[in-house]
Amino acid sequence: MGIETPNGFKLDNAGRRIVVDPVTRIEGHMRVEVNVDADNIIRNAVSTGTMWRGIEVILKGRDPRDAWAFTERICGVCTGTHALTSVRAVENALGINIPENANSIRNIMQLTLQVHDHLVHFYHLHALDWVDVVSALSADPKATSALAQSISDWPLSSPGYFRDLQGRLKKFVDSGQLGPFKNGYWGHAAYKLPPEANLMAVAHYLEALDFQKEIVKIHTVYGGKNPHPNWLVGGVPSPINVDGVGAVGAINMERLNLVSSIIDQAIAFTEQVYLPDLKAIGSFYKDWLHGGGLSSTSVMSYGDIPEHANDYTDASLKLPRGVILNGKLDEIYPIDLANPDEVQEFVTHSWYKYPDETKGLHPWDGITEPHFELGPNARGTKTNIEALDEAAKYSFIKSPRWKGHAVEVGPLARYVIGYAQGKAEFKEPVDKLLTDLGLPLTALFSTLGRTAARALECQWAARQLRYFQDKLVANIKAGDLSTANTDKWTPDTWPKEAKGVGFTEAPRGALGHWIRIKDGKIDNYQAVVPTTWNGSPRDPQGNIGAFEAALLDTPMADPEKPLEILRTLHSFDPCLACSTHVMSEDGQDMATVTVR
Amino acid sequence: MTVLVLGIGNILWADEGFGVRAVEAFHRLYAMADGVDLLDGGTQGLYLVNQVAEAERLLVFDAIDYGLPPGRLKVVTGDEVPKFTGAKKMSLHQTGFQEVLSAADLMDRYPQDIVLIGCQPLDLEDWGGPLTAPVAASIGPAIALAADILAGWGVAPVLRTAPLPPESGLLGNDIDRAAYERPRADAS
Numbered sequence: 001m002g003i004e005t006p007n008g009f010k011l012d013n014a015g016r017r018i019v020v021d022p023v024t025r026i027e028g029h030m031r032v033e034v035n036v037d038a039d040n041i042i043r044n045a046v047s048t049g050t051m052w053r054g055i056e057v058i059l060k061g062r063d064p065r066d067a068w069a070f071t072e073r074i075c076g077v078c079t080g081t082h083a084l085t086s087v088r089a090v091e092n093a094l095g096i097n098i099p100e101n102a103n104s105i106r107n108i109m110q111l112t113l114q115v116h117d118h119l120v121h122f123y124h125l126h127a128l129d130w131v132d133v134v135s136a137l138s139a140d141p142k143a144t145s146a147l148a149q150s151i152s153d154w155p156l157s158s159p160g161y162f163r164d165l166q167g168r169l170k171k172f173v174d175s176g177q178l179g180p181f182k183n184g185y186w187g188h189a190a191y192k193l194p195p196e197a198n199l200m201a202v203a204h205y206l207e208a209l210d211f212q213k214e215i216v217k218i219h220t221v222y223g224g225k226n227p228h229p230n231w232l233v234g235g236v237p238s239p240i241n242v243d244g245v246g247a248v249g250a251i252n253m254e255r256l257n258l259v260s261s262i263i264d265q266a267i268a269f270t271e272q273v274y275l276p277d278l279k280a281i282g283s284f285y286k287d288w289l290h291g292g293g294l295s296s297t298s299v300m301s302y303g304d305i306p307e308h309a310n311d312y313t314d315a316s317l318k319l320p321r322g323v324i325l326n327g328k329l330d331e332i333y334p335i336d337l338a339n340p341d342e343v344q345e346f347v348t349h350s351w352y353k354y355p356d357e358t359k360g361l362h363p364w365d366g367i368t369e370p371h372f373e374l375g376p377n378a379r380g381t382k383t384n385i386e387a388l389d390e391a392a393k394y395s396f397i398k399s400p401r402w403k404g405h406a407v408e409v410g411p412l413a414r415y416v417i418g419y420a421q422g423k424a425e426f427k428e429p430v431d432k433l434l435t436d437l438g439l440p441l442t443a444l445f446s447t448l449g450r451t452a453a454r455a456l457e458c459q460w461a462a463r464q465l466r467y468f469q470d471k472l473v474a475n476i477k478a479g480d481l482s483t484a485n486t487d488k489w490t491p492d493t494w495p496k497e498a499k500g501v502g503f504t505e506a507p508r509g510a511l512g513h514w515i516r517i518k519d520g521k522i523d524n525y526q527a528v529v530p531t532t533w534n535g536s537p538r539d540p541q542g543n544i545g546a547f548e549a550a551l552l553d554t555p556m557a558d559p560e561k562p563l564e565i566l567r568t569l570h571s572f573d574p575c576l577a578c579s580t581h582v583m584s585e586d587g588q589d590m591a592t593v594t595v596r
Numbered sequence: 597m598t599v600l601v602l603g604i605g606n607i608l609w610a611d612e613g614f615g616v617r618a619v620e621a622f623h624r625l626y627a628m629a630d631g632v633d634l635l636d637g638g639t640q641g642l643y644l645v646n647q648v649a650e651a652e653r654l655l656v657f658d659a660i661d662y663g664l665p666p667g668r669l670k671v672v673t674g675d676e677v678p679k680f681t682g683a684k685k686m687s688l689h690q691t692g693f694q695e696v697l698s699a700a701d702l703m704d705r706y707p708q709d710i711v712l713i714g715c716q717p718l719d720l721e722d723w724g725g726p727l728t729a730p731v732a733a734s735i736g737p738a739i740a741l742a743a744d745i746l747a748g749w750g751v752a753p754v755l756r757t758a759p760l761p762p763e764s765g766l767l768g769n770d771i772d773r774a775a776y777e778r779p780r781a782d783a784s
Contacts, residue, residue: 069770070770124642209699210703213646227636228638
């Protein structure tokens with residue numbers, strides 16, 4: 001039966017139902033069900049997170065100054081970005097200002113995460129949706145070398161290098177384990193790269209794996225340790241001792257120089273490996289421009305990376321802030337995260353109970369009361385769901401909406417907003433990439449556009465790292481060594497009741513934490529994470545979220561091997577661990593596909 | 597020699613936290629020999645590959661669903677570790693950790709020895725909950741096993757005269773085990 005959603009998408013669930021479960025390559029668990037028509041084109045999409053969350057259950061009654069350490073454990077990937085959002089929420093509630101050095105160091109921590117996460121996502125989680133590893137075995141190393149040298153000056157590009165790499169890959173594949181590559185649909189008709197491009201990409205897969213050990217050293221220097229770096233309400237935990245020689249945790253000249261050299265490497269790797277690869281891969285997929293979903297209509301970014309400490313205005317935030325609705329790129333709405341009528345979470349189609357489910361709740365008033373029941377048209381049982389009933393409750397993810405609108409968040413949303421604002425640092429790289437690939441601006445609104453925006457943002461973040469590192473060093477040299485403000489450290493300086501909101505742009509999109517503090521303890525704490533925005537189920541009006549919208553109208557070469565679905569969902573860099581948690585223990589294979 | 601003692605898991609999900617809690621307790625009770633690193637790996641997945649690749653010997657604590665009685669410990673070694681974690685319904689991190697091992701292999705930097713000390717969980721769905729009694733009771737024996745294994749590798753840890761105080765432990769800011777698990781009268 002065909003319907004049109006209020007946000008402008010046509011849905012028809014009459015055709016065959018395809019169930020893909022799970023769809024993430026990393027921790028977390030999500031499932032998608034689609035209906036395809038007689039031509040195997042997706043006409044209905046149902047995205048669900050089959051897991052549960054509610055950090056307030058754990059945080060209630062604890063010390064607000066420790067909340068970051070708990071939120072850092074929600075997710076295995078964006079540990080630091082949750083911690084940063086948390087300390088900002090507490091500082092906002094209590095009116096605590098941080099020193100300039102702390103602002104620069106926090107920006108460096110956050111930008112490091114952007115670079116790290118984007119690299120790992122592209123090479124280790126998403127590239128395999130575009131790159132056929134097995135095809136790389138039949139590449140000619142000489143031709144691979146010629147290809148690599150034609151697109152970049154990166155030194156690791158000799159025929160011998162690719163021959164050795166191919167030998168290692170062959171040995172690995174012949175051993176029968178395939179390891180990180182075991183879940184691919186190798187040989188699928190939707191793979192378009194020649195063997196040489198595949199071999200080059202596999203080589204860079206390994207180089208990126210090696211490089212990540214360097215980039216995380218920045219977290220070790222400024223956060224004291226990694227994984228799970230330290231954070232501090234009021235600033236950053238590591239003191240600056242320029243002439244020090246190894247006091248534990250202190251930032252000295254030697255460590256500042258180490259960070260500086262790693263930033264140089266990050267810029268080089270991004271500009272000489274990641275971007276050329278993105279462009280080379282993109283050039284073979286120019287006719288696969290599906291997956292745009294909400295990106296051409298409704299996108300949102302909270303903004304991040306403040307130029308000046310404690311200034312979270314649009315002018316200070318270097319990552320763009322605002323909302324675009326209904327495709328009107330010339331109108332960017334301001335965001336007020338404290339306004340009860342803006343960000344709201346609905347549960348009409350989520351497995352929770354509200355007193356009145358026609359209304360959404362602002363996160364300060366948020367509640368998380370699980371209520372798991374299948375709709376009348378679901379098939380199977382609660383422990384073995386064969387098909388969901390999307391007319392009823394069907395996900396453990398809530399539906400956040402901005403003034404009632406479903407929006408996409410993430411790198412593409414940030415770039416669309418930055419482009420619409422006419423900011424050269426976002427607009428020019430987009431225009432150049434599209435021109436080089438011979439594509440129109442509309443091509444940006446696609447799965448490939450999402451993947452490209454992430455690569456461009458990685459380069460932007462690497463350059464901003466250089467900017468804030470230089471700013472930090474200059475400020476230290478000018479004699480400012482302050483890294484923390486402890487004026488309001490003790491609870492006796494706090495009001496009896498306070499509430500605050502902290503926000504960041506996590507690698508995968510807008511992240512907000514809302515806190516209520518009462519008598520020095522946490523009274524309520526709600527995190528609305530990027531994958532909740534993108535992966536949300538329908539809302540009371542029937543608007544679909546970003547994942548669901550992006551899957552519509554995509555043709556599938558072979559519904560039993562849903563590479564196209566995985567490609568589009570992976571392009572969002574979904575992280576279900578923080579929006580949800582594993583409830584069932586099965587589903588160890590990447591995707592069990594059921595056609596009904 | 598470089599030895600890595602790694603605890604993996606999510607402390608927010610009851611027995612899921614076994615690996616991290618084991619490495620935390622190991623650190624409080626024993627001083628490690630030179631060249632032995634202890635790491636609270638959390639749920640970092642592929643991000644742990646470089647630490648693993650740099651280790652010559654690797655000892656891992658994790659919650660593993662062996663289908664045994666709750667709290668039962670089982671040690672798996674060498675080539676059995678990835679194979680074992682490859683079977684269905686074993687560890688919640690297995691996709692992640694199995695990939696970590698494979699990626700280290702592909703990088704040609706696979707540890708020469710790997711030992712996995714797995715503990716059978718009872719409850720993995722108690723959000724914010726403590727280790728269950730049988731799993732908590734297995735922390736001590738798991739550490740004793742680990743001490744023996746390290747001794748066998750020629751890097752025996754030394755029992756501290758007194759356990760380190762919680763504030764000197766691997767996990768701070770109210771997520772050390774005692775603070776995390778304390779009853780909170782004001783929590784509903």
